[in-house]
Amino acid sequence: MSSTTTRLSRPTHLKPQTRPLLFPFSARQKSQSTALWKTVGELNAEDKKKQQAIKSSDPYSSDPERHPVLRINNLKPFNAEPPPEILSDSYITPSAFFFKRNHLPVPQVDPASYQLHVEGLPGGVLTLSLEDLKTRFPKHTVTATLQCAGNRRSEMNTVKLVKGLNWGIAAISNATWSGAKLRDVLQAAGYGPEVAQWARHVQFEGLDKDVTGTTYGASIPLNKAVTEEGDVLLAYEMNGQELPADHGFPVRVVVPGIVGARNVKWLGKIIISAEESSSHWQQNDYKGFSPGTDWDTVDFKSAPAIQELPIQSAITTPADGAVVDRSDEEVTVKGYAWSGGGREVVRVDVSLDGGKTWQVAQLRNSDKGQAPEPMPPPGRAWAWKLWEVTTPLPPEAQELEIICKAVDNSYNMQPDTVAPIWNLRGVLSNAWHRVKLCFCSRLTSTGQEM
Amino acid sequence: MSSTTTRLSRPTHLKPQTRPLLFPFSARQKSQSTALWKTVGELNAEDKKKQQAIKSSDPYSSDPERHPVLRINNLKPFNAEPPPEILSDSYITPSAFFFKRNHLPVPQVDPASYQLHVEGLPGGVLTLSLEDLKTRFPKHTVTATLQCAGNRRSEMNTVKLVKGLNWGIAAISNATWSGAKLRDVLQAAGYGPEVAQWARHVQFEGLDKDVTGTTYGASIPLNKAVTEEGDVLLAYEMNGQELPADHGFPVRVVVPGIVGARNVKWLGKIIISAEESSSHWQQNDYKGFSPGTDWDTVDFKSAPAIQELPIQSAITTPADGAVVDRSDEEVTVKGYAWSGGGREVVRVDVSLDGGKTWQVAQLRNSDKGQAPEPMPPPGRAWAWKLWEVTTPLPPEAQELEIICKAVDNSYNMQPDTVAPIWNLRGVLSNAWHRVKLCFCSRLTSTGQEM
Known part of the structure; x- marks a missing residue:
């Protein structure tokens, strides 16, 4: 061959x-x-x-x-994703290509006068400068994939229109983040066992605000923030550089394994509380509903705020609609796979016959030519895996559909089809990913088939 | 109506x-x-x-x-499941009806001379009597659902034969377990931070053995055993009584959120170790593979031992093949839903039209007429939810298919169909559950339709 x-x-x-x-x-x-x-x-x-x-x-x-x-x-606000093939080119997504998901204008923050306020603890408010964050706490580095809850929303729109940005498959990226551990900062601010008696959530407020002065806000369960294994960072570096403006300069919270919307950028305030954030984005957005629920019947209180995301994978190359030369005998299929909650992706299956038969793809957790990242401890697989399989092309086909599906180490699988997971906000779109290829014949310069 | x-x-x-x-x-x-x-x-x-x-x-x-x-x-060994409708009758499954999954003969253990050995810790072997377990450690009670990895295997057999017992949908049950916390026992045996430097697993050995003297064995990740939130019990009571012989008398380990096979019964030995159990059941069984993997090509080392199970639900009543009276205007559908890893079931969708439209079922976490169990802390929803929906019957249909699918609070969903998750051992069968009903006409005593 x-x-x-x-x-x-x-x-x-x-x-x-x-x-x-x-x-x-x-x-x-x-x-x-x-x-x-x-x-x-x-x-x-x-x-x-x-x-x-x-x-x-x-x-x-x-x-x-x-x-x-x-x-x-x-x-405005700026929301953009890279071309999908960039994602499988690079295990660590360069910051310039990392998907951007802003809810509000990017605030201009002077790092010299930046202050982070930690509230809700018995000792009162702790205020930290950027310098404090960098010097008073050990610097930790975590490689973590962030994914927007709306990633792959465009596939839901093909079933029935949803409200939201029409994301393709690249509202997901992987970076190396460095900063102070949220756990360390909370302990310095007076967090202790007596707080755990009543506190349940950690709220975050961004410095980005709308015309009424309302800031972006979200919260995560307290347990995620305070356990040694949670790996939640107050990050001031992304891929070894200071945070870019679009990714939260000077400080954002990085909550590995948790939906992007809780990874609040331009972090201004941290509040320990008994209740979840009361923000629109925590209470009335970023929740999943049954396909039968519409905007007239939806009760936002009936669903939990999205925190951990489900198993996900997609084909980054070939692109949907790509044209393949008929004389090619095989095709190399590449993509990404990731699961929320620190669950490690253990297998990706690829089918060229509509799901009748499946091949197992090769997984990698490093950039090509580099040593694999060390295996993370159980429950702390925060970063995606890239995968690849090279497989013969069916010789006679005019059209070819390629499908991928992933499995994590809790053996959760992606659902087969989009319609039964359709929801009015178009979030959590993680059905098997499918791309269709068309075959062309290779022509000579005089227009004849070779 | x-x-x-x-x-x-x-x-x-x-x-x-x-x-x-x-x-x-x-x-x-x-x-x-x-x-x-x-x-x-x-x-x-x-x-x-x-x-x-x-x-x-x-x-x-x-x-x-x-x-x-x-x-x-x-x-021989004894393996049996209750009729499915018993499961949805009762939030707590009576012990006599709780599914029985034995790998070997039930050992006869004298509670007076019973000894539990804890090995692998720096202080040497700790040996505890049943009395020690009951008196030296606080008694904890946890309501937890156990499920066999082979539950619903019979549906996989309809795609292509698999090796294993032909379980229906009732190799899952819910009970209240009481005993000492494994964490407390490990600490009493000398577990400390220095052990966490090298230890990764907790192995369990049963007192049940085959003719060669090989005992049943399995292991779980150390972290699950030692964290406060793991809720792993050395249980000596089931539903308020001493453990029945089929469920591990006098002591079994109950590992909430984890596949039944690791909940070792007739517990004889606990071993802290760097490696997983070397037992057949840990290494060469209870693992999931791609549908394309067969017994000639399987590499058991390529898949992780099943620990947490994926989201699951099934219809317990009506039963598949049940006959419905044509004059009935509605049908009440009941079932169970559960997810591994302490993830709470947040929704069950039911469809009567092949998945085109879905209704949301009512969930309950108590026995009928009793107060609901208190909401578990996040990540510790160890028990199932029972669900129910009453819905109009389509008036003209000759046959009716009812489908259910559940969603957990990580928004993991069940896969649509069985074939793409088929695997040679027939484990992890969690596709949408489907039952077909037939309609009959109600006849008078003279044979005429009413």
Whole structure:
């Protein structure tokens, strides 16, 4: 069998200008995003002046520059994901390509005057500077994958429209985070066994705020924050550099194994409490419902706030809609797999015949050519695994569907299909991932088949 | 709408005499089980004498009497499950009906001379009597569901034959267990931080043994055993009584949230170790593989030993194949739902149209008429929930399929179908559960439709 390379073209359904326009706000901002896609790095002097003129009234005017390869789902607030193939290129996602999920304008924080307030403990409020965080507490490093609850929401939209940004499969990325342990900071602030008698949650407030002054907020269960094994960081570094503005400069909380929405960026306040955060995002968003629940009947109190996410995997290459040369004898399929709660991915199955037969993919937890990361202790597998399988192409097919599904070490599996897990917010989309390939014949320069 | 009761007949596919005979050992022992089904409690004097005569050479001769309602999968060793409707009758499963899963003959243990040995700690071997266990350590009570990894294996057999006992949907039960905390016993035996530097597992050895003297054995991760939140018990009581012989008298380990096979009965030895148990059941059994893996290609080392089980649910009533009266306007559907690892079941969806639409069932965590059990702390929901939904019957249908699927608070879902999770050992069978009902017309005594 000859060694061949599958040549791929960008799948048309993911081109920015052809993505479905689902909601009025999407339609408006789509044109902005298309404009940005074309113009980043090439503004002329006149355009720059115009932009300056409107900047003063725009809370997003101080948002940072972003890499033009990102696929923008929403410009203000900025939400974007990398092209999927970038994800399987690199075990550690470069920060510039790491998906960006902002709920509000990026706040400009002066690191010299930054203060983090820790409240709700018997000793009163503890206030820490950035320097305090860096010098008073040991620095810990954790490699952890973050995933937006809305990752793969676009597949839910094919069943029935949902409310939310139309994420593809790349609202998930993996980075190395460094900072103080939240546990250490809480202990320094007076956390002890008597607090555990009544406290149940740790609330976080960001420094990002809307026009009414409401800040972004969320909470996690106290136990996750205070156990040695929780590995929750107050991170000030991402991939060995200070946090980028889009990822929470100067400090964000990184809660390994827990949905992105609880990993609050631009962290301003930590509150130990008996109750969950009362924020919109904790109480009335980021929850999963039955497919039969609609906006008229939904009772947000009836579902728990999403914390741990379920088993997930997707095919990053070939892309859906990619064209494969008929003369190729095999195809290399790559992707990512991850599970919430520190559950380790132990297997990825790949099928080329609609799920009748399955091959087991090779997993890796390192960048190519580098030594694998050491096996994490049980229950602390916070980072994804990348996977790959090379398999013969069926010789006669005109079209080919490739499916992947993953299994974690609690032997949880992905559901087969999207419709039965459809929910009004389009979160938790983790059915088997499917891509369709089309075959073409290789043509000579004179247009004849080779 | 009139209130009606659905009249159900025993589904034919679960009658002992009509269950498929899958393997030679099953075939041989099936006739024994059928015999037992008919004869328990009605042996005549002559039969009793015959049984006495062969008893001396039979290691199973001292096995206890069992309740005749149990559906026997294997007589020696004894493996049996209750009729499914018993499960949803009672939040706490009465011990006599609790599924029995024995790997070897039931050992006869004298409680007065019983000894439990704790090994592998720096201080040497700690030996405890039953009295020591009861008096030297606080008594803790935990309500926990145990499930056999092979529960619902019969559904896998409909895809392709697997090796193992042909369990229906009732190899799962819920009981209240009392005993010493394993954590307390390990600390008394010298467990401390320095042990955590090298130890990773806690091995258990039963007093049950095969003809070569090999005892049943298994292990769990050390962390589960030593954390305050693990709730692992050395149980000497089940549902307020001393442990029945079939459930490990005088002492078994109860590992909440973990597959039944690690809940070692007739506990003789506890060993702290760097390695997992070397037993057959830990190394070469109770592991999950890809549907493409067969007995020629299986590498048992490639999969982790099953510990936490995935999300599970099933319909206990109506039974598959039940006949429903056409004049009934609605049907009440009941079942159980449970998830491993202390993850709480938060929703059960029920569909009467093949999964196109879903209704949300009512959950309960108590016996009817009793106050609900208090909400467990996060991550410690060890017990199942029973669920129920009453729904209109489609008026025209000749046949009706009812489906259930559950969701836990990590938002893990059950897979849609059995074939893609099929595995050679037939474990971890947790696809949507489906029962088919047939409609009959209610006839008058003269044979006319009412």
